[in-house]
Amino acid sequence: MAEKRGLGRGLSALLGDVDETATLTAGTPEAAAAGVREIPIELIHRNERQPRWVFSPEELEELTASIREKGVLQPILVRPSPRTGGEFEIVAGERRWRASQKAGLKAMPALVRELDDLQVLEVAVIENVQRANLSPIEEAAAYRELMDRFGRTQEEVADIVGKSRSHVANTLRLMNLPEPVREHVLEGRLSAGHARAILTAENPEQLAEQIIARGLSVRDAERLGREAGQVARGKPPARRAATKDTDTQALENDLSEMLGLDVEVLDRGGAGELRIKYATLEQLDELCRRLTTRSAAALS
Template sequence: MANKKKPTGLGKGIEALFQDNNVDTSKEDVIDIKVSEIKPNPYQPRHRFDEKALQDLAVSIKNSGVFQPIIVRQPDPEVDSYELLTGERRLRASKIAKQATIPAIVRDATEEQMMEIAVMENLQREDLTTLEEAEAYNMLMTRLDLTQAQVASRLGKSRPYIANYLRILGLPSEVKDLLEDNKLSMGQARTLLSVNNKQDLIKLAKKSVAESMTVRQLEQAAAKINGKKGAKKKKAPRKSPFVRESEGQLQEKFGTQVSIVNSSRKKGKGKIEIEYGSVDDLNRLLEMFGVNLD
C-alpha cells in the first residue's frame, strides 16, 4: 500500500512528464510505493541490462537508499497498482536489494506518452543497442501510426537517421543477433544491407566479426560479392525516375528493400515486391499493413 499523497504537476504534456534528471522535482510530492505494486513499462525498448552495474547500484541503495524518486502512473486511482514511466534501473536494483518500498512521483500519462517516455529516456542515456534503437523507432511508427518524419521530429533526429535504423530490421535474424551482442556496428550493418543474396550477407557478417573487418573492408567485400552475382544475371531494364522515386519512398516507409517491377507483357501492369529478412521482420510488415493473424 502506498503512503498516499495528492500528486501535482500533471497533465502538461510529454515535456512535463519527462522530468527526471533534468528538472528539480523537489516541489512535487514524493510517496513511498511498494515495489511489488509497480509494473514495468510495457514499452521499454531495452532488452538487456548490465547485471554488474545493477548489483553495484543495489549495494548503494541498500546502504544509502534511493536518492532520486522514480516516476510512475496510476491507471486506476482506486487500485494500488502502478506502471513505471522512468527509473527502470533504480526499480530493478531496489528489487535486488530486497527493498520493500521505493520513493516515487505519480504523474498522469497516456499510453502514447508512456511509449515516448520509454524511448526518450533510453535515447538520452544512450542505453540502447543498435537493434533496440531500430525496434524502438518501429514501435513508435506502428503503434502511434506515425511517419518517419514525425518520429524524427518528435525525437530531434533527422529523417534519414530514422530511415537507416529501420532498414536494419530487414537483416536476417543471424545478423541481428550479432548486432544485439554489439559485435557489429551500425556502419557495418548498413554496409551488409547492400549485399543482395541473403546467404552471402550472413556469411560476410560472420566473416566481418571473425576478422574484425573495418567498414571500408566490408564495403569492398560486399561490392566484390555483388559483382560476381551480378555478372551471372541478365541486365535489368532501366527504370524511370518516377519508379525509382516511388521505390525510395516505399523503402523509407517500410524500412526494407522494395522493388516495383513492370510487366513485360501488358503495359501498365506489374507488381511490388517487399523483402523481409526474418519471421519477426515479416510480422513487423504485416502489422504495418494492419494484418492481425492472432
C-alpha cells in the same frame, strides 16, 4: 492519430516543472512539492512494451552497489497500472527498479503520472535514446512501433526524440536485416556501421559471421559487402585504386580540411567520382548542414 507533441527537448513536457535530472529524495519538502512518493516495490511492475530489452549485468551491479550505499537518488516515473488496480507500471527507470530489487529495498521513490500508451512509449524512447541506453536494434524497433502502432511519420519521430530525420531513417533500415544479424547487433557483436555495410547484400548472415570471426573494421566490412555484391552479379571484385598523383592528393587534403571529413577523388581521365566518407550519422548531418547553408548563401 494522436496530437503531435514535441518532446525531443526532454521529459519536462510530461513532468511539468520537475527537472528529470534532479536528485529528489522522498520525504523532503522538494520531493513532496514535486509529487514524489514512496511506493512498495511489489506494487510496481515493468512495462512489457519497454523499448529496452538488454540490461548490462555490469552496469546493473554498479547501480545496485550505489543504491545499497546511497539509496535511490532519482525517482522513477510510473503510471497507474492499466490492468491491475492499486499497482503501477514503469514508464522510465526500469534499471533503477531492477537494481533496487537486487539491493533489497522494500519501497522506492516514484513520480506518478496519468499517461496514455503513446505517451508511455514516447517517454521511454526519449529517456533511453537521449541517454544512449538503447542498442541500435532496440532504437529501430521503438521507432517502428511509434510509426506502425501510433501512425507517426519519420519526421514526427525525429522531432519526438530530438534526432535528425536521416538518423531515424538510417536506424529504421536495420529492421530489414535478418533476425540472426539483428541479434548480433543487439548483443554487441556487430556495430550498426557493420550492419549497414552488409544490409543490401544477398547473404548478410554469412557476411556477419565473417566479420565477427575476422574482427573486421567497418571499412573492411563495407569492402566485403561490395565484393560480395560484385560476385553475386557475376563480376570480379574491384581492384584497389592505383597510387594517386600529387595534385589529386593535394585536392583531397584541401577538401578534407574544408569539410572535416575524409575525401577521396577517383579520377579517370577527367571523369570520375568524389567520395566523402563519414563515420557517424552526426557527421553526415553536419555535412548536409554545411552544404545546405552554403547553397542558401549562394542563392541569397
